[in-house]
Amino acid sequence: MYLIKLAEHLDSLAVHDNAHISESDDSVTVSNLCADAARLILSTCTELGWESYAFDAEQTPTEQSDLVEAFEPFRVTIIKPDRPTNTLDILTSVGLSYWLDKGHVSVYWRIASLSKPLLTQNRIYTGWILHEAGDGDSVDTEVVISPPTKSPRALVRVSGLLNIVPVDVRPWLLLDQMQFDSEEPFHKLWSTKAFNALVHALANEVDPESHSLIFKGPPKLSLEPSNLSAQNTEGVDSSTFLGVQSAVHWVYENSREAEIKHSLLAMEIARSGRENGPAVEYLKANISTALESAKIAYQMSLSELGKDTLKSLGDLRKAITEETAKATDATRQTITAVSWALAVGVGLVAARLSTGIDPWVASVVMLIATAYIGMIVYSGWSFVCLQRDLRDDWQPKLYRFLPKEEYKKMVKEPAEKSERVFRNSAIIGMVAVVVMFLGVTLVSFINLPGSQVSKLSSKNSKANADVVFQLNQQLRKINFPLSTPVPLRKDWSSHSIAYPKSQETQATP
Structure with missing residues (x-):
């Protein structure tokens, strides 16, 4: 008391x-x-x-x-x-006005x-x-703090020397408009401060000299600022104040949508009236109509945005399909090249074992095949890394509307799967080709005992054949006189000597 x-x-x-x-x-x-x-x-x-x-x-x-x-x-x-x-404890109305202005x-x-208590968003x-x-001096009433929203100073263009645009609108937005009582002295004082702050949060720009509120439109609109005080509140009735409350709450309820909503509402405020004038009178006549028009325009923009979103999703699906197909083609080319290189290596080993080709020729051919496979793997992996960097760079610019989980499911997982297949194929193939290159090199430059024995055997066989041929020629030149024919018995050797026919004729009586 x-x-x-x-x-x-x-x-x-x-x-x-x-x-x-x-x-x-x-x-x-x-x-x-x-x-x-x-x-x-x-x-x-x-x-x-x-x-x-x-x-x-x-x-x-x-x-x-x-x-x-x-x-x-x-x-x-x-x-x-x-x-x-x-x-914060406040004893006087002067102190309340001071702290409302200062914060x-x-x-x-x-x-x-x-x-009567009054609750705002923070x-x-x-x-x-x-x-x-002994009873303590605590505060029993709990307050629900609304999450931070877009700052009006990020949307309203104002000179750096002016601080008339609020940094945060939450202290001026009611949680429940039914709590507001225009007959209560404190509510009336608070409403004047709130109206002055919220009106500046709706404009596109504040003139640095006259402090006029500028709405770009078209057509361009300039409103005189409201110079309300605790002693001068007759110009703002309850319906006008609550209408401004509803408009600002709609604009700043979502940080991501605040910019587009602010632009739409400012444009509709400029289009609703015809002449410049005091902000209080203008908003009293047009704020409700402007808010309804802005909501309709926003719904239409969402429809257009939905069409653009579907188109973007289609383009994204096409892009990831093409990217996956290119990665698959790179994998197929790598596997084909590796198979060719392995076949070349096997052929070189066989040629070295059978014909004894120059070892340097075999090693150089296999080295060229290995380098070719390395170039194919490098070019394919460079393409995969380039596509990955492009996805990371363009995702925040073109596909911000997609949640991270959806983007991961639609884009990252298919791309990573194709990259994994290419990487595993390239690693296995490259290792196999390098092993084949080492094998060909070893086979080419080591002395094989088996090959020397075969060469020596072939030389001995050729020498024996020459000796037999010479003996046969000498035997044909010798004449054997036979008085009687020699009967042929089965138990004799099957290798008989063929005599010339002329000699047999001469020996016959």
Whole structure:
């Protein structure tokens, strides 16, 4: 009760008595006070059990009993009690306005004069209730923090010296629009700050000089910024504010879609009206229509995107099929070349064993065959590596819409399977050809005992044949006189001597 009384008294002094209030995290300083106002503040702080200090016009510490008109104006400093973690305590409306403009990292904002809580996407505003001693001073209400979304400063073109475009829209977006009460003073103050921030998040550009909101269209639209304050909120009714809330929530609900939605809505806002004017009046008349048109345009763009996606998938399927076919052809060529090289090696070994060809000729021929196989394997593997690099480079540019698992299933696994077949075939074939080359070299340059024996046997056979032929010629030249014919017996040798016919005729009587 005393807390609300103190907060209302300070707000009244700021509005009616020209008191200056400065509120920080831990204290509240009120200056330009009369003696009665200073005494009331000190007495209320005493009832609350808070520390407070008074200073006169000469900046001299003054006790409550010494607060007289002669030493006016007075300055009073109020020390706030300890607060829970991640909590900001606010005592006055001036302090609330200051912290809404500046921002604070705390999620829980406790406000002394707040009667109805208000939840946004990353903050919760509740009343500041002091618990009894021993009850603790914790915050019981849980807040659901929405995930980070696209920053408006990434979509709205603005000069680097201007900070009127919010960095994050989540503090200004309601979780439940039904909680908003335009009759509640704090809700009204918060709505003015939120409206000013959200309107700037919808524009394409902010003029660096006039701070006008520019919507490119076509046609191009320029709106005067809304200069709303806590004392001037009559221009924004509840329906207009909630309409802007819905529009900004639709644009920034998904980081990946925020850019296209922002462009569509800005274009529809520019097309909805005809003349430039104040932002409040223009949006009051056109924000609902522009939002509906932007949603329709977005659905149409999704349809076109779906057609493009199907076409891209077809092109991707064709590309991976061609790539797999080329890898298969490279594998087939490698296997054919390896088979040819092995056949050449076998032929060289056979020729060396049978005819005794020059060993250097056999080794050079097999070396050429091995080098040929190596060139084929190298060219095929270079093609495989090139295709792999191209897939990695083009995937984030052309096929970002595909999830990683789908892309792996549709592209990477078939390509890796064909690469694996080529790699295994190339390794096995190359090893076999190298082994054949070593075998041919060994067979060509070692002395084979078997071949020398065969050569010696062939030479001996030829010499024996020559001796037999010479003896036969000599025997034919000798004449044997026979008086009577010699009978032929079966037990004699079958190799008889053939005599000339003329000699047999002469021996007959």
